[in-house]
Amino acid sequence: MYFIDPHVHMISRTTDDYERMTRMGCVAISEPAFWAGYDRGSAASFHDYFRQLTEFEPMRAGWSGIQHYTWLCINAKEAENVSLAREVIKLIPEFLDRPNVLGIGEIGLNKNTMNESTIFQEHVDLAVRMDQQILIHTPHLQDKFKGTHMIVDMLRADYRVQPQRVLIDHVEEHTVRLARDHGFWCAMTLYPTTKCTPARAADIIEQYGDEQIMVNSAGDWGPSNPLAVPDFIQEMRKRGHSETKIKKIVYDNPLKFFSQSKNFRFQAPDITYGTGKP
Amino acid sequence: MSSPQTARQILDRHYLEIRSKILDLAASLDRVDRAGKDGTQDDPRLAKLRSGIELLLTPGTDRAERVQMLFSDTYVENWMKK
Numbered sequence: 001m002y003f004i005d006p007h008v009h010m011i012s013r014t015t016d017d018y019e020r021m022t023r024m025g026c027v028a029i030s031e032p033a034f035w036a037g038y039d040r041g042s043a044a045s046f047h048d049y050f051r052q053l054t055e056f057e058p059m060r061a062g063w064s065g066i067q068h069y070t071w072l073c074i075n076a077k078e079a080e081n082v083s084l085a086r087e088v089i090k091l092i093p094e095f096l097d098r099p100n101v102l103g104i105g106e107i108g109l110n111k112n113t114m115n116e117s118t119i120f121q122e123h124v125d126l127a128v129r130m131d132q133q134i135l136i137h138t139p140h141l142q143d144k145f146k147g148t149h150m151i152v153d154m155l156r157a158d159y160r161v162q163p164q165r166v167l168i169d170h171v172e173e174h175t176v177r178l179a180r181d182h183g184f185w186c187a188m189t190l191y192p193t194t195k196c197t198p199a200r201a202a203d204i205i206e207q208y209g210d211e212q213i214m215v216n217s218a219g220d221w222g223p224s225n226p227l228a229v230p231d232f233i234q235e236m237r238k239r240g241h242s243e244t245k246i247k248k249i250v251y252d253n254p255l256k257f258f259s260q261s262k263n264f265r266f267q268a269p270d271i272t273y274g275t276g277k278p
Numbered sequence: 279m280s281s282p283q284t285a286r287q288i289l290d291r292h293y294l295e296i297r298s299k300i301l302d303l304a305a306s307l308d309r310v311d312r313a314g315k316d317g318t319q320d321d322p323r324l325a326k327l328r329s330g331i332e333l334l335l336t337p338g339t340d341r342a343e344r345v346q347m348l349f350s351d352t353y354v355e356n357w358m359k360k
């Protein structure tokens with residue numbers, strides 16, 4: 001089955017991973033800007049990072065036949081440094097017209113601090129002024145419920161935000177309704193340890209349905225698995241869910257959400273692989 | 279939308295897996311106790327784990343959500359107005 005991984009940090013992965021993802025049916029990915037594992041020393045480092053995400057990475061993905069899209073921001077962890085964050089936000093507009101940029105992300109909260117909230121709201125302001133979609137990181141573990149609630153509060157307080165153009169990521173059992181009840185899209189992240197598993201993601205689908213929801217691997221430099229979406233497909237098949245329903249979650253839904261972005265020019269896989277058939 | 283599997287099918291598929299997860303829990307708690315008494319018995323995290331295990335024995339179809347809430351920080355209404 002063809003799939004799209006809507007959240008994976010491929011700059012931290014090898015070309016071999018791209019190859020394995022292609023063989024498993026991956027046709028496109030989207031890569032939000034995130035924390036590199038250390039705090040960067042200056043805004044210039046982010047400028048270089050944005051160039052990597054918009055120049056080299058789409059080319060490298062293309063070598064494996066994968067279409068690469070991206071989202072730009074300063075992540076919540078480094079947003080604690082408000083003055084650096086404001087310098088980085090000023091750099092973003094020059095990149096928004098690059099052909100693989102879908103919007104602003106992954107913005108959000110990490111430790112649910114006031115500085116993080118300030119920079120979150122400034123990113124949202126940039127997104128609505130520049131007519132961009134938004135991809136949101138929610139905190140992990142004990143911070144998640146509170147942080148997701150705070151994020152929803154901030155989004156709802158800005159009357160310009162269109163919920164159907166916002167994706168709230170890393171939802172779990174206790175936060176999925178918070179996102180969906182207010183009309184936002186949401187995504188579940190499948191981790192090999194400590195967080196949501198393919199089985200629990202399938203449980204959430206069985207409880208809350210398959211509208212405005214998707215799954216991703218959030219593969220990065222830490223323990224993670226860029227083939228987590230195929231694991232979810234396998235879990236859904238074992239339970240007897242239809243191919244149509246599975247495809248809706250791993251392919252149709254990301255396409256529908258991304259299609260609201262003016263830079264999203266997706267090539268359906270049969271065309272990509274040059275069979276000559278439409 | 280619900281599960282296409284019957285309760286019997288789910289239990290057949292997962293019985294040994296659940297059994298093994300209970301054993302993992304038991305062995306982990308044994309390991310903490312075996313390591314001796316260094317005041318850890320009063321650690322609030324152990325109390326949380328105990329509450330989580332008790333929660334598993336209550337009825338319902340939202341145990342996972344309730345375990346999540348047990349391990350979550352409290353959200354304070356009107357935080358933005360501060």
Ligand SMILES: [Zn+2]
Pocket residue numbers: 007009032034106137218
């Ligand atoms: Zn991420």
